[in-house]
Amino acid sequence: PETPAGVAAQPAGADTSYQNLLVSTQDQITTITLNRPEKKNAITVEMYTEIIQALDQASKDDSVITVITGSGDFYCSGNDLSNFTKIPEGGVEQMARSAADLLRDYVKAYIDFPKPLIGVINGPAVGISVTVLSLFDVVYATERATFHTPFSNLGQSPEGCSSYTFPKIMGAAKASEMLLFNKKLTAMEACQVGLVTEVFPDSSFHKEVWSRLKSYAKLPKNSLAYSKQLIRAAEKERLHAVNNQEVERLVERWLSDECMQAVMSFFQGKAKL
């Protein structure tokens, strides 16, 4: 027979200990902080899993809005390229397949997130930490932030739904300069093209942004969640399809000579992003 213990209570965010994240809930706001500042918050395989878990918990807790930010001077330097150097027993094919499954689930967690998700971009952002911003609802950035997606430099291709969302947000002419030709945007440029909601002076960034966030978290909770879901509903199916296509293309890329040589050059210090 079922035991009461079988219906485990949802563990509170504070109870879970993460290795590379700080997660806390205060003033109706759950904040997920990327906390690997010595590596510019580069995302390891373990961190992808932790962020998926933290988003899942935030989606179910009592908070009204969820915030993602970074500790230290960087927001996030993107995928930790050392992820590519741990070849499992199954060889590179198995590594590529595992990485693909993880990436798909990671992006899926953003597509399906049911509450307002707000990015507090405290410094430079690279790669997948930039592309998934297009799946956030609001993005506030310090003037020190930059936005860089150097996929082709590494023989790779866009992810995080950016092949669909970036042209939608800024038009193909500006999206392709970022996604194909590695153009790095300043915070102001990112704001002008619509990737960022507003840019703040670095000196007042945290004070101004958190003052706003606290007022947002006092708004009617269901109204916010349902409104966000209404906006997302119009393209959710499309986003999942794009995510799948991007991941399949990356599997091909990761196993290609072009990509292997580009990543190797990077590690040998021959290539600069």
Place this chain on the structure above:
Amino acid sequence: PETPAGVAAQPAGADTSYQNLLVSTQDQITTITLNRPEKKNAITVEMYTEIIQALDQASKDDSVITVITGSGDFYCSGNDLSNFTKIPEGGVEQMARSAADLLRDYVKAYIDFPKPLIGVINGPAVGISVTVLSLFDVVYATERATFHTPFSNLGQSPEGCSSYTFPKIMGAAKASEMLLFNKKLTAMEACQVGLVTEVFPDSSFHKEVWSRLKSYAKLPKNSLAYSKQLIRAAEKERLHAVNNQEVERLVERWLSDECMQAVMSFFQGKAKL
């Protein structure tokens, strides 16, 4: 046998008298003026019906373009919240269902409008008068205009297809700040994000805009109508689906405790938009 009288002529716009609108046709332009300036042109139940009727007539008359503007200093303060205080015999459920049917038909009239529709925004715009602007073809605004959609303040959710059109026009990061977090845009901000075509100094607003409109109305009529329909065709089906989803969500919102309390607080002067 059919009688000639059975094929009634379409009544001319000038023949119809409206309670809260001024409607006239001159220089091939039909102009619909919201005319309840003592209430900042807030839209009552009767006015929704009148605007639907005026758009229907404008769609069939001989004019080349149709203009909507407001009388007085405001363009439109949005839905008249007193619409929520007249509870019919059938109770709040019946009120919500009637309001939903009316709202759906109102937005549908904009989606299906077959000629160029131009907004001449003579002052502040609020709520549904802002959202449906995304279904206009061109929007000219005085520098005094502002654009405000405080849905979550009232426990409600976006309508007028804005959950789809606003992210399409300005990207999700800026759209969500308006639609979820009640950000009020200046005319210049609305122009920068693409909701407004161009902003004019208040002193020359009417002169400059009407000079343009008169030249537009001399262009080939069918070319304009067919071109507008071509642009609209690419997303018409989607717009109708979004309209339906938004209206269904609003029915749920209107009957929710969150919304009822928020609207009550507004009437008691406790809440400010």
Place this chain on the structure above:
Amino acid sequence: PETPAGVAAQPAGADTSYQNLLVSTQDQITTITLNRPEKKNAITVEMYTEIIQALDQASKDDSVITVITGSGDFYCSGNDLSNFTKIPEGGVEQMARSAADLLRDYVKAYIDFPKPLIGVINGPAVGISVTVLSLFDVVYATERATFHTPFSNLGQSPEGCSSYTFPKIMGAAKASEMLLFNKKLTAMEACQVGLVTEVFPDSSFHKEVWSRLKSYAKLPKNSLAYSKQLIRAAEKERLHAVNNQEVERLVERWLSDECMQAVMSFFQGKAKL
């Protein structure tokens, strides 16, 4: 039996001589130059066919990126209106049908182009040379460039997928002013709305742009092509459908009294674009 000669090698770009184009490949870049400067590079029936052929060759050659530019002070003055004056034996219906088939194939060549396609806009651009820019990946323009789509002036309607892409890029309010009401954009305005990637001073235009293009052409070739195809895939089917609808509308327009009179007025010097 098949002869080896039956499997003809793809002719190299340099081997083909074009009447109105210069086509060359250097530094991994294939450049197609519209070369009818005495007519502001207006596109004749023969030029449409030549451009389709040049794009087909560029898609198959070894180049990494493809560039389109114009010779002389103009980029391109659009469709050569003298195309409308050569009435074939079959009459205007046959002319309209032939023109429609050619236009559909022309736009299709841009939709399906598999590599990064970059516009180097050396001066004013008109009509179809503007609309198809929305199917390019990156568009660099001199400050002298302008962008003008005077369709309704000539009783016509949008093509080049602009009825879909322009509202997507800049929002309906700005797109309709261009597509319905003949608004001519400066290079800076075109950049602000996202039709153009970046604008350069005329004095340094070629130097700065070609320096970038040469660095782009050194990036991993497959990574660029697959990334571009990933971006395009999300809307390819839609673009083909829009192309078909636009072309069918133009057939109706070309045979309409409105269009015939507008074009006649143009040739008699009564109309100015």
